[in-house]
Structure formats: C-alpha cells, structure tokens
Amino acid sequence: MAHMIERHRHIIDFTLATLLRRKGKNGGLLLVYTLIIFVLASVLFFTEAIRREAMLVLQESPEIIVQRTQAGRYQTVPMSWCAGIGSINGVGSAQPRLWGYHYDRTRLANYTFMVPAQDPPGAGHVDLGGAVARMLGAATGDTVAFQGHDGAPRAFTVRKVLEQESQLLTADLVLISEQDYRLFSGVPADQATDLVLQVRNPREYATIVEKITRMHHDARPILRSEILRTYDAVFSWRSGLMLVIFSAATLAFLIFAWDKATGLSAEERAEIGILKAVGWDTSDILLLKFWEGTAISLTAFLAGTILAYLHVFHTSASLFAPVLKGWSTLYPSFRLPPLLDFQQVVTLFILTVVPYTITTIVPSWRAATIDPDAVMR
Amino acid sequence: MILHPGILALLVSSLLMGLITLYACGYGILILRRWDITSGSELQLALERRTYLISTVVRYLLAFQLVSLFLYLRVADSIYHLFTGAMCAAGTLSAHWLGYPTLLLKLTTFFLAGIWLILNHADEQGYDYPLIRPKYFLLLLMAPLTTAETVAQAVFFTVLRPDVITSCCGSLFNNNASGIGPGMASPPPLPMLALFYTSSIVTVMTGLRFYRRKKGAYLFAGLSALHFAITLVAVVSVISLYIYELPAHHCPFCLLQGEYDYAGYPLYLVILAAAVSGVGVGVLHPFRHRGSLGETLPALQNKLAATALAALLIFSGAATCKILYSSLSLRG
Secondary structure, eight states, X not given: OHHHHHHHHHHHHHHHHHHHHTHHHHHHHHHHHHHHHHHHHHHHHHXXXXXXXXXXXXXXXXXXXXXXXXXXXXXXXXXXXXXXXXXXXXXXEEEEEOEEEEEETTTTEEEEEEOOSSSOOOTTEEEEOXXXXXXXXXXXXXXXXXXXTTSOEEEEEEEEEOXXXXXXXXXXXXXXXXXXXXHHXXXXXXXXXXXXXXXXXXXXXXXXXXXXXXXXXXXXXXXXXXXXHXXXXXXXXXXXXXXXXXXXXXXXXXXXXXXXXXXXXXXXXXXXXXXXXXXXXXXXXXXXXXXXXXXXXXXXXXXXHHHHHHHHHHSTTTTTHHHHHOSOXXXXXXXXXXXXXXHHHHHHHHHHHHHHHHHHHHHHHHHHXXXXXXXXX | OTTOHHHHHHHHHHHHHHHHHHHHHHHHHHHHHHOOTTOOOHHHHHHHHHHHHHHHHHHHXXXXXXXXXXXXXXXXXXXXXXXXXXOSHHHXXXXXXXXXXXXXXXXXXXXXXXXXXXXXXXXXXXXXXXXXXXXXXXXXXXXHHHHHHHHHHHHHHHHOOTTOOOOOHHHHXXXXXXXHHHHHHOSOHHHHXXXXXXXXXXXXXXXXXXXXXXXXXXHHHXXXXXXXXXXXXXXXXXXXXXXXXXXXXXXXSGGGSGGGTTTHHHHHHHHHHHHHHHHHHHHHGGXXXXXXXXXXXXXXXXXHHHHHHHHHHHHHHHHHHHHHHOSOOOOO
C-alpha cells in the first residue's frame, strides 16, 4: 500500500513538473476548459437557486387558489363566492385576496401591490419590499408616490421596509391597506383578485376542485402542487435549453482538447520515448497521462465552479440573468442566497469532465504506446 | 422533460460510455479471434498494445457508471413532483415501465465492470496474459448491456410525461400492493431480520474459512451473491424502517435524501463492494492453476475475501447500531 502511494506520488510530482514546463500549451487548454465549466456552472447554479427561491415562496402559498375566467381571460372574483365555496366539506377557510401589478414608468420596474391578510398597514401607509425601497430610495417614515389607475398620483407614508428569508418573496412587494388598494387600482368593493382556500387533507383536493367547478362553471381552481410542478418544469427546461445551446461550445472545446492531446510535439514524443527507454512501462505512461488529465480537469473544474459561484451569488449572474429570469427584465435587482448541491456538481462534472476524459483516452493511449526506438532515432 | 440538466448529463454520459464500450468490444472480438501469444506478428503486437486501451476504458466505465448510478436515482428523486402522486424516486421510476429495468441494467453493468477489473488485475499479474479469453468474453457480455442501458434510459426519459398519475413510495412499497417493490417489502420484518443476520454470519464464516484454509471459494462467492440479494430485501423490508423510524415506510430511495443524512450512499457502496469482491473470489478460483497465476492468484483472492468480509462486517455493524439506537421498536 505504502509502495503504491509512493509510486503515485512520484508520478504526480513528475506530471506537474511536465505540465509546468509547457505553460503555453497547457495554459491555453486550461483557460478554455475553465471558461466552458464557468458558463455551464453559472447556468446550473443560477436556475437551481432561482428555482429554490420560487419553491420557498410557494411553500407558504395556499393549497388551492380559485380564479375566475371569462372567454379564457382572467377576471376578478365576486366576493359572494366566498360563502358558497367556504361551505364545501373539507375546506377550512375561503378568503378573498386583493393584489395586482403596477408598472412604474419613471423607474421602468414592475411592483406587486398586495393587501396582506394579517397586520395590514393603516390607511395612507405602505410597507415596501427591500428592492422597491432601494429603487425608490425610501426608508421608514418617508413619503412615496405611485400613479393610480385614474392617472392621479397618490402619496403614502412608509411604515416599514420588509426583510425576509426569501428575496424573491418580498423584493418587489408593496403592502397596502384594502381601502387604499381599491381606490388605487379601481377594483370594485364587491370584487376580489382571487380566493385562497385552506384544505387540511390533501386527499380531498380533487373532490373539492370538482365541487368548485360544478358550483361555478367559470371558476379556475389551481392547486399548489400544479404551480410547483409548472415552475419546476419551466426552470429545468430553461437551464436545459441553455445547456443545449452551450453544447456547441462544449463540442468545440472537445475537438480542441482532442487535437491538443493527439498532436504531440516532437519534444513530447521524444520525452515519452526516453522514459520508456529508461524503464517506464506502458502502464506507467498511462498513469502519467491519467494524472495529467486529472490535474487539468480538477484545476479547471474547481476554478470554473468557484468563478461561477462568485458570478451567480455575488454579481447576481449579471451575464445571463435576463435570459434565465425570463418573466420580467424590469424586475428589481435582488441577490440570491448562496447554495450548492451535490446533484448540480455531479451534473456539471458529467457534462464537462467525463466528455473531456473520454476524448483524451485514445490519444493518451497512443502516446503511451509509442515505440521508444522509433521516436529517438 | 428531456431538457432537465441532470437528465442531459445522464444521457450524455451513457451515450459516451456506450460508444466507447462498443469501440473496446470491437477490438475485444479481434483479440478473441486472432490472439496468439506465441506469435511475434505485427498484429499480435498491436493487439497486446490494445489491451492497455481496453483496460483503461473499463476502468473509466466503472468509475463513471458508479457516478451515473447515483445521479440516476438523484435525478429521479428531484423530478418526482412532476408526476402527480409520486413522493420520491420510487414514484418517478414507476412512471414508466422502463424505470426499474434501467436501474437494474445500471447495477448489472457496474457489477460486471467490477468483476472485469478484478479479472484484469489478475491477468496483469501474469506475464503471459493468462486470462485474456475469459476477460474478453465478459467484455462481449458487457457491451450489449451497456448499449441496452443507454437505449432504455434514453427511452425512459423521452417518454416520461409530467402529470402521469403514479404511485408514491407509500403505496408502491406497501404490503397490500403487488409487483416487485411490494414483493420486497412484504416479508415480515422480524423473520427477515433473523434471515439477514443468519446469512451475514454464514457468509462471514465461509469467508473466514476460505481466508484461512483456501477452501470453499465457490460457496463463499455464491453466498456473497445470495447475501447481496437478502441484504437488499432486508433494507427495503426492515432496516429502512429503523432508519426512517416509521413502521410502514419501506423505501430504498428515501435513504439517499438529506433528511436521513445521505445514509444510503455509504450503505449501498458498502453492499456493492462486498458483493463485487465476494463474487470476484469465486470468479478467479477456476484459474488458480493456470499458467503464471499459481503464485499471485491466492494472494489476490485473499485480498478480495478480506475486502468482502470487511465490507460485510461494516454493513452489519452499521445496521445493528441503527437498529439498537433507533427510536422505533418492532418488538411486541
């Protein structure tokens, strides 16, 4: 055992010295390799982080949301539905919600206005999400103004700035009282944006949904699990799509790596020839090549992953966030909570290191089976 | 569906491994047909060089297959909520009939690659390539299995449609259902535990007997394989109960989740290591008198037996600790 470790240690020592002797060639390869890993890792980390944020948000969301549609378009829900739906067996409570979006023309951003069920701000007051407060430059006690549905500006006093576990949850949020919201958005007093139902037993979801659609034919009940599923599919699909697009770059890199591994210089061939002439075995050269590949792959993998981590979690993925975030490029900026997970690292490893290793197997073997007398002659 | 990053990684790695195994297999056939150690022809020299390439390929195959095996379960576990009713990897795998066969193929190719490397290691100990033929016959067996796995996995992920109503692990590994999963969970827990310990003790005894007196290699290999199956059934039927501390939760995949400290990874690795090295002892046994292997093979067999015994004892010890210190008790 000790002998084996010693043998590997010496070969690694020799490999590193060889790699350092050819800085230009290996440096170029390492740079491109790192860049490829950086790009793929950024895509993976970003989508995973944003997906996780979305899941955190949805964990708190109600089990069933009831909306109303007319001619396939979304409409407000009459408050009178509450009583009927609330009386269905198994429904713990049915509450109307008031919320909506507001586009701020001067700052080119979308805000989400919402009337909270618990502890709503008093009339003339609002609570601001972190990103909104930053954008408006507002702190507790300041006055902010938004343009209402009728074009008239309305001023509110900031009661507090929200700090929450999930940035996505509160970044663009403006909490407002019911009375102010109806005046601001023009939603009539007998209407609500949607209804939220609390249902204790998940097995009753299907029956309750069926009863609701029978009660109101224009109702559109949405289950939390359906929303979770959709978000998950959309984010996975987005990152998968990006990976497929970047696969062209990966392929180019593999051809580059294959070319580097095949095109041994006369000097390298002579070196392998000398090694074999002084007693190295083919398996020793293969081991040397294995450690060479491992050193390059590990360095590129670590450097690429660390750079991607910094890019995604410290600069908010400034390079391709617009493509991956998707739904709104006007979104207030937010910082994702850092998170790394085993599956992402393994996925990244398989997408980059495995193809590289397989590409270089045959060239390494060719190099290792060079005839010493043929190259030294 | 097919654009999930984990699925892409699995498809890419399987495709590459499948292709390179077929490539190696092509030369394997040539070696089987034209190998002649007494000849000094150019072809023979080229073939001797090729053997290095092929053993390198299978080494990587084994390593990547292991990563891909766990990633497969992990991906299945991370996409289960796309299927109504699924609650972990078990639900995803049963969303299409190819789910479990793919897993089985992955396990089999991993197992065969392990056995191949043992044969290869033994072969490299002798100067005259004593095991070249059995080795390449085994490679011929592995190539179609790797290809089948690549195809099965690709089809499985392509035809998976989100929203398919599948069973969650709660009902799949439930005593009242039927099929392979329930078949594994249905043995009553305590007798199953007794069987697991009996099998452990018997396997360890035969292993020790082989280690000391070089007798009963086939018996040990056979018992190792049997014990592998018994252990898997025991994990589903009783050991998982103690780990989850829930009397009705039989699921071999939830063990791989963070809630249970990823206990499944070391456990399954140890089970696989015990099975591969235990069976390896028996696979090497017929060749103990062949050519130049007479001296080196017994030492290698001893090493394998020791590895298998150590892995077996580690698993049994870990399971016993878990059972003793679990808050769940199945007695009375």
